[in-house]
Amino acid sequence: MRQVCVVGVGFSQWGEVWRRSLRGLFVDAAMNAIKNAGVDHLDSLYVGCMASGPFVSQEHLGALMADYLGMKGLPAMRVESACASGGMAFRQAFIEVAGGFSDIVMASGVEKMTDCSGDDATAALAMAADQEYEVFNGATFPGLYALMAHAHMARYGTTRQMLSAIAVKNHKNGAKNPVAQYPFEITIEGVEKSVMIADPLHILDCSPITDGAAAVIVTTEEIARKLGKPYIKVLGSGLATDTIQLAHRADLTTIKASTLAAERALKMAGKTIRDVQFAEVHDCFTIAELVILESIGVYKPGQAGPAILAGETALEGKFPVNSSGGLKSKGHPVGATGIAQIAEVYKQLTGQAEKGRQIPGSPKIGMTQNMGGSGASSVVHIMEVA
Amino acid sequence: MTMFSSRNWREYPQRYRLEASKFKKSGKTYFPPRAVDPETGDTAQEMVKLPDTGKIVTYTVIRTAPSQWTEIAPYALAIAELTDGTRLMAQVVDCDVNAVKIGMEIRIEFRRIQSESDHGVLSYGYKFVPKWY
Amino acid sequence: MAGIVGYGAHLPRHRIKVEEIAKVWGADAPSYKKGLMLREKSVPPPDMDTITLAVEAAKNALKRSGGVNPVDIGAIYIGSESHPYAVKPSGTVVAEAIGATPDIHCADFEFACKAGSEAMFVALSHVDSGYMKYALAIAADTSQGAPSDALEFSAAAGAGAFIMGKDNLIAECLFTHSYMTDMPDFWRREHQFYPQHGGRFTGEEAYFAHTKGASKALLKKSGLKPSDFTYAVFHQPNGKFPQRVAFELGFTQEQIDPGWLAPRLGNTYSGASPIGLTATLDVSKPGDLIFMCSYGSGAGSDGFVWKVTQRIDEVRDKAVRTHKLLDENLIYVDYGTYAKFRRKIKMNE
Structure with missing residues (x-):
């Protein structure tokens, strides 16, 4: 190879x-x-x-x-x-x-x-779910992640504020990204006062069209x-799938495909999650970022929320997540998102991130996690500075 | 998008009668039925009908709904675990959407799920209602 | 003679009060409440129709049938004036949902509010003749009255289902009598959304003449008098009519009470007297005689004399009782919600 x-x-x-x-x-x-x-x-x-x-x-x-x-x-x-x-x-x-x-x-x-x-766009996105047994019965994408959110809240005491903090953090990062669709900062109150889409997710928990x-x-x-240009090395690539239907997953508080994809990518890279210094993850909804950080092993189950509130995933935190602004602030042109994540890790590892959003301390290893549907497919890449 | 009527017709055994497959080796029931038991790889199975009561495992309330669902919005959507352990997703109706909770006992009822405007085919299936009797 | 092997009902949980409708149209609520004895009516939510009500009522009938295998049901007849399709039977969906296909005869009946009792009559006849072992008759409606019309205060939704058979009866049918003339008292033309009616012409010459015609003939045929019956059930387009006709025929308030549902349920059209019969069976004892007479505009009445058997005690609580569905856990809606539920609001296609 x-x-x-x-x-x-x-x-x-x-x-x-x-x-x-x-x-x-x-x-x-x-x-x-x-x-x-x-x-x-x-x-x-x-x-x-x-x-x-x-x-x-x-x-x-x-x-x-x-x-x-x-x-x-x-x-x-x-x-x-x-x-x-x-x-x-x-x-x-x-x-x-x-x-x-x-x-x-x-x-x-x-x-x-x-x-x-908007209806056609919603219908198009819902094609990633099980048409006959989820969408037929009224499932929407925010709805599927909202189902995971309530399960996570019930099991681990995850709070509304933890979810809001993710949106606030990503908008803070995105505000400095010239590509971002919504390059402005938002507040916790702003998230919680925004229109409710699917309980407990508000519009500001959702990535845009x-x-x-x-x-x-x-x-x-x-x-x-x-x-002769700056370049980075791809150390590992991992791909995994899970049941297409949410109802068929024994545990609704984790995304198994991401766990498997991360394990495979790390194994190929010869690294552990502790070697990774930052990540771009698939925050199509705030709850997704929280669940992913636990699923790929950055945090133990139930521990991501408190860590996010403590600022650990902020740009200057101990494990910066979505320095690009994530899907939330940067935008989510679905097919382009996974490539944009790679591009962000490239920019960070080569020191080319725009002013004010370069991760401090010249990180050496970064990771991307991209997923489809409610997590029925996930792909993870580990990259290292050249 | 218009759903061609054959697509719904094909699912009648599941939508109308909750027919599932129960694998001989593992004793596990899957809804909808599938050819291969994901746990054992077994293909020997029998048809069983799911029980019609269970408990809500997780839920949401869709408040901003695609126009196809405006007639019933806001509506609650849930995953329930039936008394045999099988899980499935459906709307929760006949109650205040704000009263839906994890652990709530439900019963399955036969309801109209979709109708294509005033002239298309009607699709029927299962929904959850609170189990109050 | 043949009779009922299993019975069941289903009602929506939603209700609208007469005052709420009256408020919107400036109508006089007390005159509806006192004059027509209507307090509130059932409202089907948008995902409920004649077919879904029929399926749930049929499932309840199966629960009380002592294990009738749906594939042994030889015919399914649904009487309704609100079949969801103009062309395509309701009965096929219901038969499929209860697992009674494919060796089964099916027909949808229509005769205004009498379609349900027609289905019962035909199902009984098939079984009594020995032509089949079981036949399923369902009376179901989600009727609509035109906004502001007097019918809007009563048009309601509900279903009753009866599995007819010859053995293991809950109630034996001792006598029947049908009575019919051509009567333009109430109609709905093809492609019209709401029915029209002849106002006060629907009373004396229509409801009362036919109900009494069938009832008197049935009493004569059976050699029974009103006091021989424990209970009586009449078609109930409102609370007043069935009470008046019962009294005029010599029945008492106590006899009609269990099946007199209209004051709180409204007029469930085809379902009215059949659902009344389910509520009456729920409280009846072995040996009770039940008098039943339907009425459908157009116009005609079907009368039945039922004799309750020992089996009633064993089956009445195998499924939910009709009065439980009528009285408990109700959800009251305002006119706006009702208008949305009943698709009275003009939407963009």
């Missing part, structure tokens, strides 16, 4: 990007990543996207994106695993380079979510070194 590196990253504009289409968002991010890495060609392309069909009636993204990137003929394919599509696309690029099949691969993600009604794309260049260490 060859050492795999990330050598450049690029974003499109994120938010309600009325002037860009699905392909336009992708091309913006892809060209930025190519420029950032300084590569003169690609050997192949992966496009992570959850639901371009339901959102904008467009499938067949591999060919479409290669074509509009001016690279017709390029091996290109789409990867889908709901909200984990981006992380999965990155894993495919990692495998292709590690296995020696290609030398320079673009892993990208894109989602155009605002060209449809976002248009956006992100791309990274995945290559070998030899090429990365030659390019």
Whole structure:
């Protein structure tokens, strides 16, 4: 297996990007990543996207994106695993380079979510759940995570304030991120006074509907070194699945797929969770960040909430989480999210995070955790400074 | 989105009669039925009907609902564990949504789940109601 | 003769008070309360319809049937004026839900408020003739009265279900009599949402003439007199009509009391006298005679004489009693909620 590196990253504009289409968002991010890495060609392309069909009636993204990137003929394919599509696309690029099949691969993600009604967007996102036994009966995505939240609160005494603190912390980080859709700070009271979506989750517990794309260049260490640009090493990649239905999980307070994915990624990296210094995790809802931190072993069950309240996951805390602002503040163009997480770890490890949001102490090892649906799929990557 | 009627029709044994599969080796019941027991890999099974009472394991109240559900919003949604240990998700109706709690005893009732406007097919299935008698 | 092997009812928990409806239309609540003896009525929530009420009532009937296997039921007949589909039977859904398919005959009946007793009559006949072992008759409605119309104060929802058979009876049917003329007192044309009616023309010549016509013929046929009966149940479009017709025929308040549900339930249309019968069976004793007479606009009445057997004591609490559903754990709604529940608010498609 060859050492795999990330050598450049690029974003499109994120938010309600009325002037860009699905392909336009992708091309913006892809060209930025190519420029950032300084590569003169690609050997192949992966496009992570959850639901371009339901959102904008467009499938067949591999060919479409290669074509509009001016690279017709390029091996290109789409990867889908709901909200984990981006992380999965990155894993495919990692495998292709590690296995020696290609030398320079673009892993990208894109989602155009605002060209449809709010109802249609909700329906599209709900396609990640079990249509026949969850969505048919009225489940929505906030609803599924709200079910986990109440279970966690009942079992561990997790409080409303702990959830609010996650949103406040992520907005504080996102306020300094130029990509962020909602780059402003919020307060605990603000979260708790915001409109209730699905008890106990308010609108400010939820990640928004976002248009956006992100791309990274995945290559070998030899090429990365030659390019002369800052790069990071990918030490481990882990992927796991769980039951599609929440009702089929024995424990509703943990996300087993994330536990398994983290164990696999750490094992490949030859590290333990204690070696990891910061993480970008999939905070589609505040409760998700809390549950994930326990599921991947950063905290023991029931301990993440108090740690978050104590500031341990803040930018200057002992284990900074979502320095990018997370899905909450940065935005959540579902297919792009997993790639954006990799890009954030790249920026942090190479000291390129924007002013005021660089994690202090030059961390050496970072991690991403991306997941689909209510946690039925999860992908984890461990990265190290070169 | 319009649900083609065959998709609902196929699920009648589960939605109408709560038919589940019980595996011979493990004695475990799965709803909806599945071909392979995830614990043992066993495929030998028999059809059983789920009991119609249980307790709420976790719940939420959907207050901001997609327009498809505005007619019934706000509505409570829960996972319940039935008396045989099987868990399933359904709406909790016939009570104040603010009164739904973990541990609340429920009974399963046959209800209309979805209707495609005034002209489409009607979909029926199961919902939870408080077990008050 | 054949009779009832299992019976059950189902009612919504939601109610609206007469005052709440009267307030919206500036109507005189006391005149409805005193004049028509209506206090409140049941309101089906949006996820309840004739089919769902029928399924739950049928399940309760099965619970009281002493183990009738649903696949042994040879026919399912549902009488209603609010079948959810104009084309597509209600009975197929109900039969599927209780596990009675596919070797079964099915028909939906419609005869205004008499559709339920029609279903009972036909089911009884099939079983009595030996044509099949069991037949299931269900009377269910989620009726709508036009906003502000007098019917809005009474149109309600509920269901009663009866498994007819020949052995192991809870109540034997001793006599029946049906009585019918063509009568334009109440109707709903195809594609119309609300029914229309002839106002006071629905009284003397319609309800009373037919109810009395069938009742008198049934008493004559049976050689029984009102005082021979422990209980009597009549169609109840409001609280007043069944009481008046009972008195005019020589029955007493005590006889109609257990099945006189309209003051608190409203008019459950096809379900009215059948649900009244379930409530009466709930309190009856072995040997009791029960007189029953339905009425459906259009117009006609079906009369039945039931004789309660020993089995009643064993089965009455195998399922929820009708009065429990009528009296306990009610949820009162305001007119806005009622209008939303009954789809009276014009929405965007």
